[in-house]
Amino acid sequence: MSGIEHLLLGFQIAISPVNLLVAVIGIVLGTIIGVLPGLGGANGVALLLPLTFTMHPTTAIILLTCIYWGALFGGAITSILFNIPGEPWSVATTLDGHPLAKQGKGGQALTAAFTSSFVGAAFAIVLVSFFAQPLAELALRFGPPEFFAIQLLTFSSFIGLGGANPVKSLVSILIGFILAAVGLDTVTGKLRLTFGSIELMRGFSFIVAVIGLFGLAEIFLTVEEGLEFRGVTPRVRFRDILATWRELGAYWKTFLRSALIGFWMGFKPGGATPASFMSYGFARRFSRQREKFGTGVLEGVVAPETAAHAAGVAAMLPMITLGIPGSPTAAVMLGGLLIWGLQPGPMLFVEKPDFVWGLIASMYTGNVIGVLMVLFFVPAFAAILRIPFAILTPLIVFVCAIGAYAVGNSMVDVWYMVAFGVIGYVFKKLDYPLAPLVLALVLGDLAEGALRQSLIMSQGSLWIFFESPISAVITIAAMVFFSLPLLSPVLRRLRGGPTPTAVPSAGSH
Amino acid sequence: MRRADALCAIVLLAMAGTVGAEGVRLGLGWGSDGPQPGFFVFYLGLGLGLASAAVLGQALLLADPPLYRKRFVEPGQIGSVLRVLVPAAAMVLVTHWLGLYVAGAFYIGVYMRWIGRHSWPAIVGVALAIPVVTFLIFEVWFLVPMPKGPLEAYLGY
Numbered sequence: 218m219s220g221i222e223h224l225l226l227g228f229q230i231a232i233s234p235v236n237l238l239v240a241v242i243g244i245v246l247g248t249i250i251g252v253l254p255g256l257g258g259a260n261g262v263a264l265l266l267p268l269t270f271t272m273h274p275t276t277a278i279i280l281l282t283c284i285y286w287g288a289l290f291g292g293a294i295t296s297i298l299f300n301i302p303g304e305p306w307s308v309a310t311t312l313d314g315h316p317l318a319k320q321g322k323g324g325q326a327l328t329a330a331f332t333s334s335f336v337g338a339a340f341a342i343v344l345v346s347f348f349a350q351p352l353a354e355l356a357l358r359f360g361p362p363e364f365f366a367i368q369l370l371t372f373s374s375f376i377g378l379g380g381a382n383p384v385k386s387l388v389s390i391l392i393g394f395i396l397a398a399v400g401l402d403t404v405t406g407k408l409r410l411t412f413g414s415i416e417l418m419r420g421f422s423f424i425v426a427v428i429g430l431f432g433l434a435e436i437f438l439t440v441e442e443g444l445e446f447r448g449v450t451p452r453v454r455f456r457d458i459l460a461t462w463r464e465l466g467a468y469w470k471t472f473l474r475s476a477l478i479g480f481w482m483g484f485k486p487g488g489a490t491p492a493s494f495m496s497y498g499f500a501r502r503f504s505r506q507r508e509k510f511g512t513g514v515l516e517g518v519v520a521p522e523t524a525a526h527a528a529g530v531a532a533m534l535p536m537i538t539l540g541i542p543g544s545p546t547a548a549v550m551l552g553g554l555l556i557w558g559l560q561p562g563p564m565l566f567v568e569k570p571d572f573v574w575g576l577i578a579s580m581y582t583g584n585v586i587g588v589l590m591v592l593f594f595v596p597a598f599a600a601i602l603r604i605p606f607a608i609l610t611p612l613i614v615f616v617c618a619i620g621a622y623a624v625g626n627s628m629v630d631v632w633y634m635v636a637f638g639v640i641g642y643v644f645k646k647l648d649y650p651l652a653p654l655v656l657a658l659v660l661g662d663l664a665e666g667a668l669r670q671s672l673i674m675s676q677g678s679l680w681i682f683f684e685s686p687i688s689a690v691i692t693i694a695a696m697v698f699f700s701l702p703l704l705s706p707v708l709r710r711l712r713g714g715p716t717p718t719a720v721p722s723a724g725s726h
Numbered sequence: 727m728r729r730a731d732a733l734c735a736i737v738l739l740a741m742a743g744t745v746g747a748e749g750v751r752l753g754l755g756w757g758s759d760g761p762q763p764g765f766f767v768f769y770l771g772l773g774l775g776l777a778s779a780a781v782l783g784q785a786l787l788l789a790d791p792p793l794y795r796k797r798f799v800e801p802g803q804i805g806s807v808l809r810v811l812v813p814a815a816a817m818v819l820v821t822h823w824l825g826l827y828v829a830g831a832f833y834i835g836v837y838m839r840w841i842g843r844h845s846w847p848a849i850v851g852v853a854l855a856i857p858v859v860t861f862l863i864f865e866v867w868f869l870v871p872m873p874k875g876p877l878e879a880y881l882g883y
Contacts (some may be wrong), residue, residue: 268868309860323873385781388738389775395745398767407763410748440810455787558740608852609844611834614814618826620861631818642807647731648793665766673760 220350223680227574231582235572236279243280243370244587247287252295254439256613258434259458259530259545259655262657263424264616266553267623275575277657281553282576283583285546286338290591291528291598293330293522297321297600301439306493306525313517315511320513324457325464325496327595329515330522332465333472335524335588336663340476340529341483342580349566352538356563360672362681364539366691368664369682370698371541372535372653374485377698381650397661404669416629423658425621425630427549430644430651432617436610437642441655453595461515468519471500475523483528484535484543496524537573538563541660545652548659629637730798732785738778746771813837825875829859 230236250261262281269277296307299312310330317326359367368636373437392480399410400420411417465472475496482492500520501510510517532543533550540562542548554561565573591598602609621634657664675681683689756762784791795874799807808872817833824832835853838844844852864870865883 237861267870268863270870271868352742361769382781382784384777384784386808387777388774388781391770391777392738395741395767395770395798396776398770404760404761404765405757407752409752409763409767410745412748436810437807440806457792506808516871537872564816573757605838605842605844607838607840607844608834610810610841611813611830611837612856614810614817614835615830615856618814618818618830619872622826622872623864626871628818628822628873635815635818638814647727647734670877677756677761 221346221474222714223350223570223574224346225580226571227578228581229280230275230571230575231578234246234635236276236575236579238584239276239280240283240583240586241590243283244287244290244583244590247284247289248291248294248510248587248591248598248599249287250284251288251291252598253291253609254295254301254521254602256288256437257287257431259549260428260617261285261288262434262546262549262553263427265621266424266549266556268622269308269553270556274559274569275572277553277557278550278572278576279551279579279583282579283587284530285550286580286583286587288546289338290331290334290587291436291661293334294591294595294598295602297326297330297518299602306489306521306528308490309493309497310518310525312497312521313512316511316513317515317518321672322513324453325461325515326513327453328458328592329465329518330368331588331591332462333475333519334471334526335584336362336582337370337479337526338530338584340473340523341527342577342584344480345530345534346577348534349538352534353563353566356539357567358537359563359687360685361667361674362685362688363672363691365540365664365667366682366688366695367541368667369659370691371485372657372661373698374652375656377651377701382562382648383702385507385647385649386653389651389654390651391655392554393657394661394664395473396426396654397423397658398665403662419629421633421658422624423553423655424549424624425633426637426658427545427655428617428621429634430655431545431658433614433634433638434641434651436613436646437638438645440610442664451665453497453592458592459651463726464515465519468516469518471483471516472523474499474503475520476527479524479527481533482524483531487530489525489544492524492528493521503518531577533580536561537565537576540663541672542656545655548656552659584699622634727794727796727798731793732782734779734783735782739775739862742771743776744771809827809841811873813840821873821875823875823876826872827861828875828877830860831857838848 221554227558231240246265246385247261250256251258256264261284265284267278272280292307293310293314295301296310297318300311302311314326317323338609355493388462396411396608397420400408400418402409408418428646454623478496478499479489479492481497483489500516501507504510504516505512506514506516529544530545534543536542536547536551540551540560542551551561556636559565559569617634618631621631622628626629644651647701671681672678682692733831746768749764749771752764752767753762754764754768813833813836817829820832831853834856835849838849838852864872
């Protein structure tokens with residue numbers, strides 16, 4: 218079957234009444250989750266994962282991806298109206314979005330944000346539809362050395378391109394791998410890092426880690442600023458929407474540039490946050506109204522939102538084709554695949570085409586449903602933050618506890634969640650990025666397995682990673698990324714250029 | 727902030743030492759059928775040791791990075807954080823005896839009264855409604871079991 222036929226098959230699945238209903242539910246829940254402080258895409262998906270255990274896998278993945286799209290939309294609402302970036306990649310949206318809202322142009326800002334999100338996502342989805350099949354076919358020929366090389370590339374790009382302190386990114390990655398190694402070693406049957414404790418034998422679930430690190434820790438950081446939320450009341454009139462759309466046509470170059478930046482950065486892990494800032498920076502540099510950026514221009518909302526959504530969609534591509542998630546949210550979905558009994562990776566395209574193409578088609582339907590729903594129901598979603606703080610906070614903590622327990626029916630996991638909350642709080646304050654930790658925790662066993670198999674194939678020689686052309690190229694690219702933090706100051710001095718502006722560390726996505 | 731950063735690096739160094747030692751205990755050489763179980767673990771510990779030593783070095787030597795211009799926590803902030811953390815931990819503790827739903831009801835009620843100063847009818851309404859709704863969603867509709875206590879047993883669950 219050709220790609221188009223596959224996609225049509227996918228659409229048949231995605232527009233079935235059940236799946237459309239699930240998409241609507243997912244968008245609503247996702248937007249609520251995106252609006253709530255402390256809850257974002259990754260832990261929203263993690264919290265709802267237990268409810269999908271009994272669902273059909275395709276329906277389940279549609280629910281989870283729609284929660285993700287909804288969370289992306291919801292993040293824009295809080296950034297513009299409340300100046301609270303619900304997600305790290307929404308920080309750039311607050312720069313011009315909140316000033317617009319304060320000038321009474323909240324409706325225009327929200328319309329611009331949602332439209333840009335939609336355009337960015339649509340652009341990336343089309344690219345995903347085209348690239349998924351060839352990439353999966355390429356990946357089918359991969360052996361353990363190639364897979365380990367890709368893992369290496371994944372983590373090296375956090376260090377080289379993540380924007381955070383490179384040494385701290387490395388610490389974060391290594392802690393993730395160490396936590397993943399705790400428990401039974403599946404190859405030799407030995408217990409590792411359990412120190413005689415029965416509780417540690419089960420190891421650490423990354424879902425619990427996500428809920429603690431991104432959920433509880435985020436609440437701790439929010440309450441530091443005081444125990445309340447302040448915002449601007451939104452009013453989106455139909456007239457505003459049409460007027461904004463007319464104005465947005467002039468920014469087609471910004472749309473295209475931002476979507477390309479988003480897709481390119483998003484394909485690599487931790488890309489959405491740097492993509493949103495990079496896109497904002499480029500938009501300002503090329504804009505004719507450069508000096509007005511930061512005071513409330515629509516272009517300053519368009520650029521980061523387009524890029525962030527394009528990146529969010531692009532992060533799904535390595536997840537479905539290679540079995541390597543591009544973001545913590547994709548990582549949680551990958552965990553879901555394993556629980557539903559599916560083996561993530563290129564074989565999915567051969568064994569479960571209905572699942573893969575249903576998922577890709579649902580990206581189209583989900584984003585169309587999403588943009589319509591958020592445009593028409595913004596006031597309802599924004600009203601969530603009017604719920605008193607003293608109800609919202611315990612409610613979020615309570616839901617987090619339920620999510621952590623449901624992973625493995627264990628109270629120990631709930632305590633781990635509390636511990637991860639404290640660790641996440643400390644790490645966030647000290648500027649350790651959390652996304653690489655979660656990704657390493659998810660991929661730990663896979664990475665170790667690929668490394669061991671490669672070494673067995675080569676009788677212990679590391680040269681195996683340079684033997685096949687594919688793995689050699691990927692390994693060398695990974696080594697370049699690893700050494701980038703060391704090289705770039707040298708290069709900069711050679712060129713005599715100025716120091717780069719700091720990019721906030723990549724966070725949950 | 728500088729002191730907190732250094733302290734955290736020292737804790738990480740200790741963790742690296744423990745992990746490295748575990749790697750040595752499990753064996754990091756070549757077994758009969760490939761790398762021994764401690765191989766990966768040992769190098770993770772070694773890597774963490776080197777990386778956290780580098781963080782410690784940065785914390786002790788760097789002149790004035792932007793991160794250190796703030797304090798780790800302001801005195802007022804830590805109070806706000808603890809007012810969320812301590813009740814949350816208390817709820818988890820109480821769950822061991824009363825189950826999650828009852829513990830959640832108490833937790834939400836106490837929090838609303840203590841932090842929000844809400845009126846008693848509002849407190850009772852919200853603190854009962856949230857656990858009841860979650861009970862219906864998880865136990866009845868989606869059949870995901872949560873920790874239950876004497877009350878649920880009395881009701882026949």
